[in-house]
Amino acid sequence: MNRMPCLRRHLWVVCFGLLAMAARAEEPLPVALRMNGSAGLAALGTIRTVATPGVVRVLDDHGKTLQLGVVVSEDGYVLTKASEAPVGHRLRLAWSDGRQGMARVVRVDTDLDLLLAKSDRDAVIPMAWQSSAKMTSGEWVVAMTQATGAEDLQVRLGCLSAKRRSIPGHGAAMGISMEDMPGGEGVIITEVASESPAESAGLLPDDLLLAMDGEPVLNRRTIQRAVAAFQPGRVVRLLVRRGPQERHCSLRLASKSKVVSNWDGEDYANGGVSLRTDGFAEVLQHQVPLDPADMGGPLLNLDGQPVGLNIARVDRVTTFTLPMEVFWSKTQQWMVEDRKGR
Amino acid sequence: MHRLLSTLLCSLMMTAAVRAEVIRAVEAGPSLAELVRVQKEVQHVLPLVRPALVGLESDNGAASGIIVSADGLVLTAAHVATDLEHEPKAGRKLKVFFSDGRMWTATALGVDVATDAGMARLDGKRQDWPFVALQPGGSVVKPGDWCVALGHPGGFDERRGEVLRVGKVLKTTANSLQSDCVLMGGDSGGPLVNLKGELIGIHSQIWEGRDQNVHVSLAPFLRSWDRMRNAEVIRVWAQGSGGWLGVNTREAEGEGGLAVQEVAPDSPAARAGLRSGDLLLAMDKQPLGSRQAFSDSLRARPAGDSVVLLVRNRSGERIITVKLATRPEE
Numbered sequence: 001m002n003r004m005p006c007l008r009r010h011l012w013v014v015c016f017g018l019l020a021m022a023a024r025a026e027e028p029l030p031v032a033l034r035m036n037g038s039a040g041l042a043a044l045g046t047i048r049t050v051a052t053p054g055v056v057r058v059l060d061d062h063g064k065t066l067q068l069g070v071v072v073s074e075d076g077y078v079l080t081k082a083s084e085a086p087v088g089h090r091l092r093l094a095w096s097d098g099r100q101g102m103a104r105v106v107r108v109d110t111d112l113d114l115l116l117a118k119s120d121r122d123a124v125i126p127m128a129w130q131s132s133a134k135m136t137s138g139e140w141v142v143a144m145t146q147a148t149g150a151e152d153l154q155v156r157l158g159c160l161s162a163k164r165r166s167i168p169g170h171g172a173a174m175g176i177s178m179e180d181m182p183g184g185e186g187v188i189i190t191e192v193a194s195e196s197p198a199e200s201a202g203l204l205p206d207d208l209l210l211a212m213d214g215e216p217v218l219n220r221r222t223i224q225r226a227v228a229a230f231q232p233g234r235v236v237r238l239l240v241r242r243g244p245q246e247r248h249c250s251l252r253l254a255s256k257s258k259v260v261s262n263w264d265g266e267d268y269a270n271g272g273v274s275l276r277t278d279g280f281a282e283v284l285q286h287q288v289p290l291d292p293a294d295m296g297g298p299l300l301n302l303d304g305q306p307v308g309l310n311i312a313r314v315d316r317v318t319t320f321t322l323p324m325e326v327f328w329s330k331t332q333q334w335m336v337e338d339r340k341g342r
Numbered sequence: 343m344h345r346l347l348s349t350l351l352c353s354l355m356m357t358a359a360v361r362a363e364v365i366r367a368v369e370a371g372p373s374l375a376e377l378v379r380v381q382k383e384v385q386h387v388l389p390l391v392r393p394a395l396v397g398l399e400s401d402n403g404a405a406s407g408i409i410v411s412a413d414g415l416v417l418t419a420a421h422v423a424t425d426l427e428h429e430p431k432a433g434r435k436l437k438v439f440f441s442d443g444r445m446w447t448a449t450a451l452g453v454d455v456a457t458d459a460g461m462a463r464l465d466g467k468r469q470d471w472p473f474v475a476l477q478p479g480g481s482v483v484k485p486g487d488w489c490v491a492l493g494h495p496g497g498f499d500e501r502r503g504e505v506l507r508v509g510k511v512l513k514t515t516a517n518s519l520q521s522d523c524v525l526m527g528g529d530s531g532g533p534l535v536n537l538k539g540e541l542i543g544i545h546s547q548i549w550e551g552r553d554q555n556v557h558v559s560l561a562p563f564l565r566s567w568d569r570m571r572n573a574e575v576i577r578v579w580a581q582g583s584g585g586w587l588g589v590n591t592r593e594a595e596g597e598g599g600l601a602v603q604e605v606a607p608d609s610p611a612a613r614a615g616l617r618s619g620d621l622l623l624a625m626d627k628q629p630l631g632s633r634q635a636f637s638d639s640l641r642a643r644p645a646g647d648s649v650v651l652l653v654r655n656r657s658g659e660r661i662i663t664v665k666l667a668t669r670p671e672e
Contacts, residue, residue, distance in 0.1 A: 028513035029485035034522050034553060035509050039371035137506050138385040140377055157377075159384065163503045270552050287507045289524060289552050302377065316526040316552070317495050317505060 036156050036289060047142055047304035048155045054127035054306070055144050055153055055297055057094040058085060065146050068153075068297030069093065069117075070309060071126045077335050079327075080296035081311055082108050082115040083233020083276040084252070091117045095124075096153070107334045110231045112327055113276055113311055116334050127298055130305035132284060132323040135160055142300040143288045143310055143319075147271070153297075158288030167320065169279025171228035172253035173260070174198045174236075178209065178220045186210040186241070187220050194265025197275070201251035203240065210246070211239035228256060232276035255279070258314075274312040283320040284308055290319050380488055380537065384508055387490060387539035393472035397439035397498030398422060398448070398462070398531060404497035406532030407438075407448075407462060408541060409473040414464030415571065417563060418531030419546050420453035423460030424575070430455050432573035436462055439498040452570035455577050457517040457562035458546045460531070461570045474533065476560055477540040482635075483519060483559070487511040491523035491555075493532025493545055505529075511542075512553060516584065516641040517562050519543045525555045561642035584641035585666030587611050587649075591622065593633055599623045599654070600630050614664045616653065623659070624652040640666065 032039045057065040058080055069080035069091075078093060085091065091103045103117035135141075139160045144153045175196020178187040189207045192198045209217050213236055217223050227236070232255040239248055254275040262273070271291040284307075286299065292313045298306035299321040308321040372380070394409040396416060402425065407418035424430045434450035451461040464471060477483070491507040509523035521534065525545050534543035534557045543557030565584050566576050588609020591600035602620040605611045622630050626649055630636050643649070645668040653660055 027485070028520065029510060031553075033371070033486060033510070034512060036522070037371075040510070042371040043374045043377060136385070137503075138381060138388050138508070140381050159381070159506065159508050161506045163501065165501050270550060285502070285505075287505075287524065302374065302381075315496065316548075317507065317524050317529075 041155055041157060044142055044155045044157060047300060047302075048144075048153075050304050051127070051142075051144060051155075051298065051300055051306070052096045052153055053125045055096065056080075057146060057153075058296065059092040059094055059100070060086060061092070063092075063094075063100075065094070065293055067293055067295050068144060068146065068310075070296070070298050070306065071124050072116075072331060073126050073335055074123060075339075076103075076119040076121040076124055077106070077126075077331075077338075078103055078117050078119060079309065079331060080115050080117070081274075081309070082110060082113050083231070084274065084292070084295070085115050087235055091115075093117075093119055095121070106338045109330070110233065111279075111281070112322065112330070113231075113233065113280065114309070114322070114327055114331070116331055116338075118338065127306045129324040129328055130301060130303075130307050131325065132301075132307035133325060135284070135301070135307065137161065137163070140302045141284075141286050141288060141307070141321075142302070142304070143286075143290055143294065144297040145290055145294045147291045147294060156288045156290060158286050160284055161287040161317070162285040164282065164284055164323070166282055167278045167280045169231070170255065170257045172230040172232045172234060173256035174203075174227060174251060174253060175259045175263075176203060176209075178223070180219045181208070186217050187223065193259055193263045195262060195272070196259050197251040197254050201238075201249045203238075203249075203251075204242070206242075208241040209238060210241055213237055227253060231279065232256075270316055271313070273314060277312045277314045277320070280311065280320060280322065282323055282326050283311065284323050286319055286321060287317060288319060380508070383537040384490055384506075387535065387537060388506065390539045391474050391490075391492060391533065391535055392441050392504060394474045395441060395492050395504055395533065396446075396448075397494040399437040399439070399498065400434055404494065404528050405530040406493040406528065406545065408492075408531075408533035408544070409464070409471050410476060410541065411473050412471055413469050414448075414466075414471045415473075416448055416462040416464060417533075417541070417544055418460045418462055419544055419558065420455060420458045420460035421546075422531040423450035423453050423462055426453075426455060426458075430575045430577070432575065434462075438464065439494070439500075441504050443500045452566070452572065452574045452576065454562045454566055454570065455575065457558055459544065459558045459562040459566070459570070461563075474535065475540050476564075477536055477538075477542045479564070483511055483514055483536070483542050485511055485513055488537050489519075489521050489523060489542065490535050490537070491521065491525065491529070491532065491545065491557075492535070493525065493529035495526045495528045497528045514559065514638070516638045517559055518546070519557045519559050520553075521555050521557065522553045523555055524552050559642075561638075565642060565644035565647075584669075585643040585645050585647055585649075586669035587640055587664060587666060589616060589622075591633055591636065593631065594621055597621070598629065598631050600633060600636055610664045610667045614651075614662050616651075616662075616664075617655070619655065621654040622651055623654055625649050645669075 056069045069078045103119040107116040175193035175198040177191035186208045255277045258277045299308045308323045311322045312320040396407045405422040407416040436448040438446040447465045448462045453460040507523035513520040529545045532545045588606035588611040590604035594601045600622045
């Protein structure tokens with residue numbers, strides 16, 4: 001149990017008091033009747049049925065769902081989030097009818113953080129985008145989630161929760177503190193941030209970082225500068241020496257602001273956060289309780305029409321959505337060019 | 343007496359009928375039409391509450407608060423108003439941020455250490471601050487009610503503005519509410535309001551689950567209002583836990599009311615002549631049926647308050663007035 005700490009500054013964490021009262025509590029509201037319980041969502045059944053064919057799951061090589069995607073044309077183009085999509089020229093997709101298939105990566109736009117892919121399926125049902133321009137705080141929105149573990153995607157309800165705005169980017173980070181090796185080669189890792197790309201890649205304090213993307217690492221400052229200039233989501237290849245062993249590893253960079261604010265892993269996100277949480281030209285912010293693996297899916301209005309694409313799970317209370325106005329005409333253009341080129 | 347009883351029975355029946363309807367509606371979940379109605383009310387309430395919402399900042403961190411009077415009284419969490427871990431005291435200086443970007447200062451007043459209720463006052467003599475009303479006494483917050491949380495999670499951010507969450511009340515206790523409005527650091531001290539925009543709680547703490555968001559209810563504020571406003575630190579659990587009658591009851595089957603099982607010696611109940619076997623039918627004209635509701639409404643009052651009880655035993659019915667005391671330390 002925690003007093004709610006503020007991330008920017010000190011933590012306010014005090015535990016006592018209410019525990020004693022919990023024993024006296026009256027019957028809590030059954031889970032089914034809560035806002036995102038089964039009965040609470042019953043009215044959204046039609047929205048789910050109508051939206052499901054327009055949503056795909058992006059799979060890894062083992063068939064695990066990495067994230068969601070949206071069908072954007074009848075001839076099988078699919079749009080998803082770029083920074084956590086598998087790296088390569090092809091994506092494995094699972095469709096709502098249970099079929100799986102590969103899709104060719106057409107375009108990766110690291111500014112928008114979007115990836116367009118072309119599947120070999122034809123005559124599919126694309127989502128019909130609706131403008132989000134008039135939507136304001138307090139308006140209901142619905143998102144698709146695969147968090148329940150069920151085969152079918154489920155819906156979740158919430159409302160637009162803050163101002164529509166741009167989210168400036170602050171570059172990327174690995175999540176390590178370093179010190180120069182006086183006179184020696186490489187830099188030595190002194191600290192690895194909690195839940196960071198460096199931690200996922202298995203880096204440890206005292207590892208010696210020798211090279212990045214084939215370039216020798218000269219000192220702390222040059223590598224920090226190089227990493228900060230990348231967009232989060234970029235994969236870098238490292239050469240690391242631990243004791244007598246040298247090994248190569250890859251890691252996917254995260255948003256620097258997120259790595260820094262979550263250095264000790266205190267963000268209580270319940271389900272984790274996206275690698276990239278900033279650097280967006282415009283976002284809608286909403287309260288729908290989602291997980292990072294639900295990104296790439298559509299955000300729907302209460303008429304079941306998609307108004308944007310969920311792009312980043314930021315913290316316990318925040319998910320960002322790219323409004324369709326930001327990417328619609330660009331993605332139309334990409335499809336036109338790709339059809340011409342074939 | 344008979345007229346009073348029949349009035350009571352009548353209201354009991356009405357309550358039962360209304361409750362059955364509510365439960366049916368809730369079990370089916372909200373219809374799309376209800377969701378649209380809720381959205382309309384939320385969007386009506388938002389511009390009313392927003393001007394009274396404040397971001398608070400001290401050397402210890404960033405949090406939230408809500409103005410509840412034109413002369414600038416702010417309700418917040420005790421752990422925002424003072425340092426609960428060391429020596430809780432009034433006087434902490436707070437920077438104040440309004441949603442429109444204006445800044446001001448405030449000074450922390452009293453706190454109730456046991457329940458996390460805290461107060462502050464905006465500095466200066468202005469008498470025209472925007473404020474929200476408290477949910478009036480008599481109306482009860484129930485599990486299943488819609489609620490709206492506002493606050494500045496992560497600290498005040500003018501470009502983002504305040505952050506809104508709509509959800510349901512999940513649980514109520516004597517001093518707290520739990521909701522599925524997801525909170526995080528920086529929300530502390532912010533308001534939970536009903537769909538009329540009336541204050542029902544103050545954000546206090548979270549557990550790990552997304553449904554585990556705890557708010558201080560109004561009860562600790564109401565029973566210690568003047569003392570907290572006078573910058574007193576309410577430390578003693580007995581004071582913090584509200585009024586004490588000194589009876590153990592069980593819910594009487596069929597007939598309604600609460601049957602007295604035990605009367606604590608030298609308690610207000612004992613002094614008023616209550617005995618084991620008496621049936622408590624009503625308190626302050628509100629019919630009694632639930633032990634929990636009875637205990638909660640006693641604890642929502644300060645020691646020293648008087649309650650009027652309608653009591654039945656073999657010799658008939660009588661009305662007694664009992665002055666609540668402070669719960670003795672065990």
